[in-house]
Amino acid sequence: QVPFFENGQKKKTLVILGSGWGSISLLKNLDTSLYNVVVVSPRNYFLFTPLLPSCPTGTVELRSIIEPVRSITRRAPGEVIYLEAEATNIDPVNNVVTIKQSTTVHSGHSGKDTSSSKSTVSEYSGVEEITTSLNYDYLVFGVGAQPSTFGIPGVAEHSTFLKEISDTITIRKRLMDCLEAANILPQGDEERKRLLSIVVCGGGPTGVEIAGELQDYIDQDLKRWMPEVASEVKVTLVEALPNVLNMFNHKLVEYTKQVFEDTNINLMTNTMIKKVSDKTVTAQIKKKDGSSATAEIPYGMLIWATGNAPRDITRNLTSQIEEQKNARRGLLVDDRLLVDGTNNIYALGDCTFTKYAPTAQVAFQEGIYLGSHFNKLHEIETTKYTLAKPTAADNTERLAKKLAKLQEKLPIFKYNHQGSLAYIGSERAVADLVWGGWSNVTTGGTLTFLFWRSAYIYMCLSVKNQILVSLDWFKVALFGRDCSKE
Ligand code: FAD
Ligand code: NAD
Known part of the structure; x- marks a missing residue:
């Protein structure tokens, strides 16, 4: 240089x-x-995180949401060294x-x-x-x-996070392992039930989006490949606070709860996971009367999404x-x-x-x-x-x-909040949008889902990513998602 x-x-x-x-x-x-x-x-690549929850189920392919650093540095006006x-x-x-x-x-x-x-x-x-x-x-x-664990024993050893591409590969493999292992066991077997229990910890947008994506996969695709197993898979979302998606308007929180109920996602609010072992999580449930109880939730796969550290x-x-x-x-x-x-x-x-x-x-x-x-x-x-x-x-x-x-006149940083968007499953999304300083739009449903898709396509870093993600969605609409381990 x-x-x-x-x-x-x-x-x-x-x-x-x-x-x-x-x-x-x-x-x-x-x-x-x-x-x-x-x-x-x-x-050595940029990762478009908003579509990461769509990767484990194959709604979007991994390579569609990454962009090599070198393809960005190559277009820079002066030389950039990447290490x-x-x-x-x-x-x-x-x-x-x-x-x-x-x-x-x-x-x-x-x-x-x-x-x-x-x-x-x-x-x-x-x-x-x-x-x-x-x-x-x-x-x-x-x-x-990095993903936070709050020092809760067993989290780092037994759960998977949803932060990097490698996490989505782990989730995919673990999900398929659980499904195939459960399939060998007879119906009603306790171990089969455990393997078919997917627990997601954290009701922020990451937890909500992955729970929605997994339930979509079960309802829309797994039912065709493994109908008996699919009907027994249970997705449980555990949240310590009284509500999920706390940064969203209250109407959208209620809407999300309703969609979860309709799609059989088991939502456990006021429930804080305190300990994780290889097969169960121990949670403390806060009851309405102020008392608390302890629950053991068996799981085949645990996804940990409790924010940043x-x-x-x-x-x-x-x-x-x-x-x-x-x-x-x-x-x-x-x-x-x-x-x-x-x-x-x-x-x-x-x-x-x-x-x-x-x-x-x-x-x-x-x-x-x-x-x-x-x-x-x-x-x-x-x-x-x-x-x-x-x-x-x-x-x-x-x-x-x-x-x-x-x-x-060296300007200071001014943030311009444009709103929040989240996918909640069954082709529905929630949006809290801000237009200028004068108008807020709070909306949820299928039209919002289409808006969510358009917004994320628009936000993709390159035209190549935009085309690949659109093609992935088209492929899924045409052929569905498969049940291979890879
Ligand atoms: P990152 O994007 O995480 O980048 C950090 C970089 O630092 C990485 O390249 C990493 O490899 C590198 N690095 C790590 N350690 C070192 C080191 N020691 N030395 C050098 N480099 C290092 N936000 C939204 O606004 N909308 C969304 O829809 C949305 N969806 C999300 C979905 C998921 C599943 C997740 C996990 C997050 C989502 N977020 C979303 C949050 C958003 O991804 C983060 O806020 C954003 O990535 C922060 O950008 P960053 O550049 O600070 O960090
Ligand atoms: P978060 O911090 O938004 O939510 C984590 C949730 O986990 C909290 O609601 C917390 O109460 C709960 N929790 C913590 N410990 C718990 C425990 N032991 N048991 C049960 N629940 C527990 O985390 P996130 O969802 O990973 O998001 C991180 C950041 O990324 C946020 O700023 C979020 O806005 C952003 N993000 C945005 C989007 C989007 O806009 N669509 C998607 C993903 C992430």
Whole structure:
């Protein structure tokens, strides 16, 4: 990458961590010719998370909702380096980020210090780790969050999350394993009942959407392939609070409850899972009279969807900065997304804790904002540089005025909430939409489902994704979904 601009000014290095909603949106809105841009992420593709719940059942294919990072960097105006690695340590004092790549492919490294890049290689259990470090002038933290378990015993060992592509493959395989294993057992057998019990923990949008998708699959497709088994599968959604989808209008919450009742999704509200073993969950049920009872719910598959927790790398950074000592749920940032206590680290999306919900919509808008912010920062830096080394042609008084104006007018981030959408199963969706500052529309049903589909097609990152997702929906309408394990 070019170290200097033609006027002699040093080109600054901008390291972007992550390839999710926030970081990719930033990348698409940044003039990458103004910085040496390095993207570091263990995932070499962008994942369109809103359609992730549709993948385990095969409503949408995995490859239809991913977009390689390189197809985005290739179209950038300036060179962008992508490194498939995860950040493992940040040194905010010396502006150094340590990154690690884990690979099962032998890289040919000797394991000794390779001097210039300061890389080290260590090997354990067939996985080779390559560790190196990068210096940065600016760092953007867009590492997202990890699924929360609230430290509940057994969750990490026995449940599956719904966060990454690999989770959808696990859910698919586990579902088919349970169905086939139950099919061998006689009707009425307790083990058969357990295997056919699918428990989803968490009545936020993730839990509601996956419960709806699974029930759709059972009603619309499994009934054709394995009718006896299909009639016995029970999907249970467990929510600690009195309602599901708490961020939606109350009418839509009631509507969702009704749809669940009509489609036989067993909704257990006021029920908090306290412990998970390999075959059952233990839950505490809060009764109307204020008393509580304990219930054991046997399960064949448990999907855990109780929201977000900070990643280790986020905790690593907060632990090093005095101003972040109260940051339990994510990095604290100012109005310009600058991490409190730093002057060159920015953060966006789910790794931050702000007044906004951790959604793709927020991360995406923050990415757009940061793209334009860095373009403006470059203009400020260039003006400062010219002021420090003026040529005969430069009017320093005018430049000083321009600099003051640029700094004074550096915009802050303003979120524009456009509403919330969620799929609730049986070709129905709920929508709380905001049009401008003046109108709210609260709607649920089949027309909303069509709107949901159109909106998500519109939001897909590329035309290729839009076509693939549309074709997937068309294929399912034509042939249905199969019951293969893969
Ligand atoms: P992410 O998109 O999660 O990206 C984080 C990136 O950081 C990833 O590329 C990851 O590989 C990378 N990374 C992780 N660790 C490291 C590390 N140590 N170093 C470097 N990189 C790292 N929101 C909506 O608004 N609408 C929806 O319909 C919706 N549906 C959803 C459905 C599901 C199933 C889920 C799980 C979430 C959904 N969300 C939705 C929420 C939305 O996906 C998140 O808010 C959004 O992904 C946050 O963007 P982000 O860039 O902060 O993080
Ligand atoms: P969430 O935080 O929205 O909901 C988690 C739910 O789990 C809460 O209702 C909580 O009360 C419940 N819970 C926690 N512990 C429990 C326990 N032990 N037993 C029973 N219930 C328990 O989480 P999410 O659904 O994963 O969503 C995460 C973020 O992603 C949110 O900001 C959400 O808005 C966003 N998202 C949006 C969409 C969409 O807009 N369609 C879809 C998915 C996710």
